[in-house]
Amino acid sequence: MELKISIIQTNLLWEDKTTNLNYLSEKIDKLPSSAEIVILPEMFTTGFSMHPENLAETMDGSSVHWMKKKAGQHNIVLSGSLIIEEKGKYLNRSVTAFPDGRLYTYDKRHLFRMGEENEHYTGGNRRMIFTYNNWRIFPLICYDLRFPVWSRNRGDYDMLFYVANWPESRRNVWKNLLVARALENQVYVVGVNRIGSDGQGLTYAGDSLVIDPRGNIISTTEPYVESIETVTLSLSELNKFREKFPVGKDADDFELKNYENAFYKR
Numbered sequence: 066m067e068l069k070i071s072i073i074q075t076n077l078l079w080e081d082k083t084t085n086l087n088y089l090s091e092k093i094d095k096l097p098s099s100a101e102i103v104i105l106p107e108m109f110t111t112g113f114s115m116h117p118e119n120l121a122e123t124m125d126g127s128s129v130h131w132m133k134k135k136a137g138q139h140n141i142v143l144s145g146s147l148i149i150e151e152k153g154k155y156l157n158r159s160v161t162a163f164p165d166g167r168l169y170t171y172d173k174r175h176l177f178r179m180g181e182e183n184e185h186y187t188g189g190n191r192r193m194i195f196t197y198n199n200w201r202i203f204p205l206i207c208y209d210l211r212f213p214v215w216s217r218n219r220g221d222y223d224m225l226f227y228v229a230n231w232p233e234s235r236r237n238v239w240k241n242l243l244v245a246r247a248l249e250n251q252v253y254v255v256g257v258n259r260i261g262s263d264g265q266g267l268t269y270a271g272d273s274l275v276i277d278p279r280g281n282i283i284s285t286t287e288p289y290v291e292s293i294e295t296v297t298l299s300l301s302e303l304n305k306f307r308e309k310f311p312v313g314k315d316a317d318d319f320e321l322k323n324y325e326n327a328f329y330k331r
Contacts, residue, residue, distance in 0.1 A: 074290070102202070108146055121148045123151065124151070139164075154186075158172050174190065193327045200223050203221075207231060211242065226254070
């Protein structure tokens with residue numbers, strides 16, 4: 066079973082939802098008809114802003130409606146993170162929209178304290194894995210990448226992806242950790258990062274990557290350049306590799322405290 070994923074590496078205009086959505090609409094409209102899952106960067110409507118009181122939307126807001134509309138219009142699964150307000154809390158929320166209107170969400174667990182994200186947002190405590198055409202897919206967000214226990218594969222997913230606003234100054238960390246997550250979990254790993262600069266003076270190289278379970282980079286997206294790339298992944302090849310080299314059978318057992326696990330089937 067093959068899966069075609071499209072990664073959109075783009076600049077984001079600072080705290081400008083309307084312009085960002087219009088710009089991303091143009092990019093999505095140009096996707097090949099074969100695209101099945103389309104992944105956008107972290108906080109794709111605003112950039113990595115610490116002003117949620119001015120920018121947050123509810124799940125009934127215009128940005129989520131836009132995601133549902135584009136997913137239905139192009140018959141794709143569309144995913145990225147948004148600033149969401151819920152029950153008086155601000156969340157950095159991964160939203161995944163299916164073409165039939167269903168929504169799956171994950172709230173970023175690890176908040177980037179060096180950027181004061183923990184002072185403005187509330188962290189989540191639930192892993193969310195959704196399925197699409199027999200693929201089990203696990204979305205995470207940016208700083209989550211530094212915490213391998215949270216992403217540990219217990220035989221429950223096949224593809225792991227991170228959406229990010231990961232600064233240029235730590236680009237080697239980004240690339241190295243993405244490869245490590247693919248190797249240790251025996252999964253495909255996708256990292257989608259932005260380019261350009263934001264209102265806090267940070268610059269971004271992109272370095273969006275697709276990595277196979279052997280740690281090989283199978284995408285060709287160039288740093289610092291706006292681009293859309295569609296990459297084909299093979300579930301049969303993944304399963305053959307796991308059968309031939311079953312490192313998961315020797316993994317250490319452990320228990321995570323204060324978390325929930327959600328598994329959604331299409």
